[in-house]
Amino acid sequence: MRGAVIHAPGDVRFEELDDPEISRPTDAVIRTVATCVCGSDLWPYRGAEPVDEPQPMGHEYVGIVEEVGSEVTNVEPGQFVVGSFATSDNTCPNCLNGWQSSCLGREFMSTCQAEYVRIPNAHGTLVATDDQPDGEFVPSLLAVSDVMGTGWYAAVAAEVTPGSTAVVVGDGAVGLCGVIAARELGAERIIAMSRHESRQKLAVEFGATDIISERGDEGIARVKDLTGGIGADSVLECVGTPEAMRQALHSARPGGNVGFVGVPHDVAIDGQELFFSHVGLRGGPAPVRAYLPDLIDRVLTGRINPGKVFDLTLPLEQVAEGYRAMDERRAIKALLKP
Amino acid sequence: MRGAVIHAPGDVRFEELDDPEISRPTDAVIRTVATCVCGSDLWPYRGAEPVDEPQPMGHEYVGIVEEVGSEVTNVEPGQFVVGSFATSDNTCPNCLNGWQSSCLGREFMSTCQAEYVRIPNAHGTLVATDDQPDGEFVPSLLAVSDVMGTGWYAAVAAEVTPGSTAVVVGDGAVGLCGVIAARELGAERIIAMSRHESRQKLAVEFGATDIISERGDEGIARVKDLTGGIGADSVLECVGTPEAMRQALHSARPGGNVGFVGVPHDVAIDGQELFFSHVGLRGGPAPVRAYLPDLIDRVLTGRINPGKVFDLTLPLEQVAEGYRAMDERRAIKALLKP
Incomplete structure (x- = not known):
């Protein structure tokens, strides 16, 4: 599959990468329906955070479940899912207190600007919609996974x-x-x-x-x-x-x-x-998982439309242009479609 | 009258001072029944805050009202009153929000280790007890004016x-x-x-x-x-x-x-x-005024007894010994009686 990799400040490339695989029983792999560039991605892009070696990028995502580990029972292949940039098992004391972004097993997502993504802690992170949502809702559901939740x-x-x-x-x-x-x-x-x-x-x-x-x-x-x-x-x-x-x-x-x-x-x-x-x-990092059911509902009932923050839509392969447009403030936020 | 004055770190003296007077219509003058030394008084005493010139000390007090200004109608001469180390008019927007210690007319008390004290903003600061309280309650009522409120x-x-x-x-x-x-x-x-x-x-x-x-x-x-x-x-x-x-x-x-x-x-x-x-x-500095009625009630009904923090009681004229005892951690807190 292909995905975005930052090599140095200002240098984001769309490259061939290994396909993600289930490595733990709580993992899932999703096929990305939409992802995007975050304001925080601009910190390394602008050299304000170090880039010591080439690294995949992206932490916002919605997609279709491709495969799940043996302990993932909350979602199943074929479902449309929304997650969070911070994964959580949803069972630890911090999760039970409503602070899933401080989950004791937390892993931050960092490989989402790609065609496929492995989701750690999928069992406590992903929320499926009841049905396949209409395409018009996809930008707002994507926003829920980070910027709207934040x-x-x-x-x-x-x-x-x-x-x-x-x-x-x-x-x-x-x-x-x-x-x-x-x-x-x-x-x-x-x-x-x-x-x-x-x-x-x-x-x-x-x-x-x-x-x-x-x-x-x-x-x-x-x-x-x-x-x-x-x-x-x-x-x-x-x-x-x-x-x-x-x-x-x-x-x-x-x-x-x-x-x-x-x-x-x-x-x-x-x-x-x-x-x-x-x-x-x-x-702190937002406990998005705590808000997902409510925010997904607000989107699908048309009550909120945070997807309007995406004023630029690009094919995923043009991810570098998404970074440039946001860096130059030509775009508020760039949505990327594989 | 006489009161405490700090001249330099480690140098607190009990001296003859001018009698306080009503200078504004919202002032009151009280005769001190009890006052004390605060942990924060030790900052200048220990040289952790500058002492540029001799200054009176003390911000905790209970007393008997001697005289009130023309706009003070909440208390009257002869009543036993409790106040706060931060005075407040109790009518400004911050007071109405319950943040009397951010009153727009706030003045911090700083002359209370003395026989008589002028209370600015007395109309919005002092709360009288229904009756003259028994002496056993005085330490706890004094505590309410700062440490218990804080x-x-x-x-x-x-x-x-x-x-x-x-x-x-x-x-x-x-x-x-x-x-x-x-x-x-x-x-x-x-x-x-x-x-x-x-x-x-x-x-x-x-x-x-x-x-x-x-x-x-x-x-x-x-x-x-x-x-x-x-x-x-x-x-x-x-x-x-x-x-x-x-x-x-x-x-x-x-x-x-x-x-x-x-x-x-x-x-x-x-x-x-x-x-x-x-x-x-x-x-922040505690909005003690907001808590006074409730805390006075808890004291007078015997529900709380914060006066136990006073493990040393001295005549006011021995105020210097109160500072020494607290500085050397021989006492938790020294109560001073004029």
């Missing part, structure tokens, strides 16, 4: 409640899905921070009530203007840079909450500053 | 719930009060980290079910042993050092919460480490 977790971690005010820092695919999540969880006012017109439009379509294009101190001041001078109840930090974290912490009111889902790069939080802010802070 | 907030910020497991880092007065709070909020298992026998005993009397005397990695391993390998639901960080924060963050399970109430000194939190821990973090 945006959802950002809103949950930021404790968005009905009637509350939420700020979303970051207008990438996760931030835009965070707007959807804040709306679904009942936020009355949703302030999206974005400087890009196409993303502003999508944020509004997804439920944003206000757009702030300023950043830094000016952006913080604008948030305060819109929130009675004290800041927002909930802030979703969907970037992972020190600037974004600062923006988030200073945009929340005393007693408010920041949910941070951008993998932090060079972020350090000053203890005394956090102390006097009275802001609650929780982050 | 321990309570630590447990609330750590989201202690009925049936949960809580770890308390720090065996000072706040940590010990945190044990009381965790018990009152229904924690089933309360693990106190303490190396001092007298404090261990008090922790057990207050409701601790387990004592851990190890620190650092060994202490973390012991917590994991007691919590099914994953860590505790809630951790109360009641110290403020980098070691204590590390201990706290590593003692909480994924999805658990750390409430931190020790004023952080040189504490920096690594963003990526916090991210992958899945631990929620909230700290």
Whole structure:
């Protein structure tokens, strides 16, 4: 089969690779129906994370089950399945607490930009749809496997409640899905921070009530203007840079909450500053598995349409162009079809 | 009148000072019935915070109202009152949200180790008891004005719930009060980290079910042993050092919460480490005012007895000995009587 391999920053190739095989009884192999490029894939692509040797890429996927190990009884060959970028056995204490992305047997997916994918912990990771979904739902179901699940977790971690005010820092695919999540969880006012017109439009379509294009101190001041001078109840930090974290912490009111889902790069939080802010802070890789049944249902009933974050669709073999388009911000997110 | 003044690290004197006066219509002046030395008073006493010029000390108090400003209608002269180390108007947006210690008009108390004290924002800070309380209740009511209120907030910020497991880092007065709070909020298992026998005993009397005397990695391993390998639901960080924060963050399970109430000194939190821990973090000066009616009631009905943290009682004029005894860990906390 063929799949994407990164050889060095800026150098992603579509290559012949070994077919994946069942190696443990809890594995499954799926035929990829759709996969995509993630904002976090750009960290190594841009040289912000090392690329020591050629490595396969991709952690978002929907597909058709080809084969299952002997202990996989939740899905069967031929079914359409959605998974998570973090696999989980769904039985360990952390899974039972609802924190599947801290599963004691967790393995992060990393080979999904390919025609076939081995899914470890398939028994606790994959969720099948009742029927083969119409093609129109595929982008949104794919989004659920990471960006929509992550945006959802950002809103949950930021404790968005009905009637509350939420700020979303970051207008990438996760931030835009965070707007959807804040709306679904009942936020009355949703302030999206974005400087890009196409993303502003999508944020509004997804439920944003206000757009702030300023950043830094000016952006913080604008948030305060819109929130009675004290800041927002909930802030979703969907970037992972020190600037974004600062923006988030200073945009929340005393007693408010920041949910941070951008993998932090060079972020350090000053203890005394956090102390006097009275802001609650929780982050991490989203426990997507916990949300899958609910989010799949919201997609298939037409309630949410996070697939709109894919503004570029390419054949999988053109994966390198997907990276380039996202790196150059020509695309929010590139969907890849084998 | 007379009161305590710190002149330099290690140099606390009991001196003649100006009598406090009503300077704003929202002020009150109280005659101190009891005050005390706080663990945080030891930061400047030990030279860990600068002492640029002689300054009065103390922020914990109960007393009898002597005089009130024209806008103070909640209390009247002659009443026994309890307050908070952070004053609040109790009407600003942060107060209405329950975060009185982030009141937009907040002033921190700092002159309470004295015979008389001016209370700014008295209208939104002081709570009177129905009657003059018996003397036996005075230590516990005094504790409510800071250490018990702070321990309570630590447990609330750590989201202690009925049936949960809580770890308390720090065996000072706040940590010990945190044990009381965790018990009152229904924690089933309360693990106190303490190396001092007298404090261990008090922790057990207050409701601790387990004592851990190890620190650092060994202490973390012991917590994991007691919590099914994953860590505790809630951790109360009641110290403020980098070691204590590390201990706290590593003692909480994924999805658990750390409430931190020790004023952080040189504490920096690594963003990526916090991210992958899945631990929620909230700290700050406790909104004691929000808890006063409830905590006063728990004291006067005999449900809690946080006054036991005072293991040394001195005449106010011997305040310097109170500092010495706490600095040398001969006393957990020194109560001072004018």
